[in-house]
Amino acid sequence: MSTTLREIAHSRAGDKGDTSNLSLIPYDPDDAELLRRVVTEERVLAHFAPLGTTAVRRYELPNMPAFNFVLEHTLDGGNTRSLRVDGFGKSLSAYLLSMEIPDEPTGSEPRH
Amino acid sequence: MRKTTVRLGGGSACAEDWIDPAVELAEKGELDYLCFDSLSESELSVVALRRIQDPTAVGYDQFLDDRMRRVLPGAVRNGVKIIGNMGSGDPVGAARRTLEIAAELGITGLKVAAAVGDRVLDDITDWDLVTAEEGLPVNDFGDRLISAHAYVPCDSVVDALAQGADIVLTGRIGDAAMFLAPLVHEFGWAADDWDHRALGIVVGHLMECGGQLTGGYFSDPPYKVVPDMHRLGFPIAEVGADGSVVFSKVEGSGGLLTPATCKEQMIYETTDPHNYLYPDVVIDFSEVGFEQVGPDRVRMTGQVRGRPAPDQLKVALGVREGYYSEATVWYGGAGAHARAVDAVDMVRRRFEHLGLRPLRLRIDLLGVGGMYGDGPLTPAAREALWEVGLRVAVHTRTAEEAVVVVREGTNRLANNGPAGVSAQQRGDSTREIVGYHHTFIPRERVSTVHVVLQEEMA
Numbered sequence: 001m002s003t004t005l006r007e008i009a010h011s012r013a014g015d016k017g018d019t020s021n022l023s024l025i026p027y028d029p030d031d032a033e034l035l036r037r038v039v040t041e042e043r044v045l046a047h048f049a050p051l052g053t054t055a056v057r058r059y060e061l062p063n064m065p066a067f068n069f070v071l072e073h074t075l076d077g078g079n080t081r082s083l084r085v086d087g088f089g090k091s092l093s094a095y096l097l098s099m100e101i102p103d104e105p106t107g108s109e110p111r112h
Numbered sequence: 113m114r115k116t117t118v119r120l121g122g123g124s125a126c127a128e129d130w131i132d133p134a135v136e137l138a139e140k141g142e143l144d145y146l147c148f149d150s151l152s153e154s155e156l157s158v159v160a161l162r163r164i165q166d167p168t169a170v171g172y173d174q175f176l177d178d179r180m181r182r183v184l185p186g187a188v189r190n191g192v193k194i195i196g197n198m199g200s201g202d203p204v205g206a207a208r209r210t211l212e213i214a215a216e217l218g219i220t221g222l223k224v225a226a227a228v229g230d231r232v233l234d235d236i237t238d239w240d241l242v243t244a245e246e247g248l249p250v251n252d253f254g255d256r257l258i259s260a261h262a263y264v265p266c267d268s269v270v271d272a273l274a275q276g277a278d279i280v281l282t283g284r285i286g287d288a289a290m291f292l293a294p295l296v297h298e299f300g301w302a303a304d305d306w307d308h309r310a311l312g313i314v315v316g317h318l319m320e321c322g323g324q325l326t327g328g329y330f331s332d333p334p335y336k337v338v339p340d341m342h343r344l345g346f347p348i349a350e351v352g353a354d355g356s357v358v359f360s361k362v363e364g365s366g367g368l369l370t371p372a373t374c375k376e377q378m379i380y381e382t383t384d385p386h387n388y389l390y391p392d393v394v395i396d397f398s399e400v401g402f403e404q405v406g407p408d409r410v411r412m413t414g415q416v417r418g419r420p421a422p423d424q425l426k427v428a429l430g431v432r433e434g435y436y437s438e439a440t441v442w443y444g445g446a447g448a449h450a451r452a453v454d455a456v457d458m459v460r461r462r463f464e465h466l467g468l469r470p471l472r473l474r475i476d477l478l479g480v481g482g483m484y485g486d487g488p489l490t491p492a493a494r495e496a497l498w499e500v501g502l503r504v505a506v507h508t509r510t511a512e513e514a515v516v517v518v519r520e521g522t523n524r525l526a527n528n529g530p531a532g533v534s535a536q537q538r539g540d541s542t543r544e545i546v547g548y549h550h551t552f553i554p555r556e557r558v559s560t561v562h563v564v565l566q567e568e569m570a
Binding site: 061 | 329433
């Protein structure tokens, strides 16, 4: 049975122009290593292909720990022009957390 | 005698935000300053368009009256100074209006300052600028360019506070700079004290979205649960002259303040944490952390570093780009999906049959794939759907075209499309698009000043 990111991390979506930024924050700091390994720029780019994302950059904040993914050309021209239901892309955090990750022992239980 | 601790309140995330938490902060927050963010990325463009359509419309924030009426009494009674960008497109008008409201409330002796100089539309074509995202020449926009405002640093607000202003209203300013200004004023941080300025901006960034620090934009049950969201307490920052920062909220208020809520807000709307650009300073917040030090009480940890302010200031532009409209109708019960698909096919053929050619068109099946593209539903799951929305959204050159396309795509399904459709919602969502662009200008081309207004002495 596969796990989704939602079970081990949380995220918030922000927007600047046509760029979306998505934080990815493990509930358990010990899961940062797993996230670093499996949530790569390439996997996020592939996951967001339906949204038209052209490039993904990943930044790390080690003392939290947390990651910040910056996705270009992801908001249909930005909230002033977007035809989408969610022009600001605030629901894209949930889409990121829907990503499945390979089944491996994490030692973590779903957070409540 | 300088303060050793300054208490700041985050009064709003946007113009239409709740006002009751700000009243609560003014009454019970034991604040020195209450700061309000009322400007989104595109708000000044909205104001510019409104004044083109109606030259008598006010240029300052339309929520100013309500907000000031409700917040002023508690703020004045408790000696809380107010800083806000609700000056929007007319900070001087906003200051004047605030004094009028104070007089109506029987509040006297207020000094209200307006910080101006962010508007750069009049000479922006002098410098052959290009937009940052697409490289388009700004001069090619012609009279479609209706708004140009620079994000300015905290300096004019600091000056106004030094002149004794009780309230400072601005136009476009670095949002977090509104929180930096009182810290600079109270602690006397030098103009080139980059590390402290960076700290002040980080505090401001955490505070500028109100409830987003204290349990708003957060719950995701069962993983994240926030109590009493309906009465979120907006955030308080206690900043020490020694650089210590502790976040809290009014005791007994709803919401949640934890390292998790702080981490989400810290990263929100940022890109590279080593190079967070602000008009006041370039910030490295990559080592920031958060520690729970009590119920709904969080201390910021880690070193925030600052580097000299950028040579260029970001300028937000608004360009008229046509019209937008949308509508949604719903199919429900057995066969909802099949009928919605039948309707989409009909709508596409109808547009072709009539020769309708919008600039951009989007047809969504809501509940199926309207938010992220095709979701995980199997064909069998789709056929079993109880409710499916058919949404049409369009970008056209004229308002008339937008109305026609949306009517043909939704409203006309009632008589001429598949069975069992809900009526289109009443009202028309057609509006003009003022598209956002941004560019950069050398900072010496923008000069800001503050204007102090006081009540007329009788």
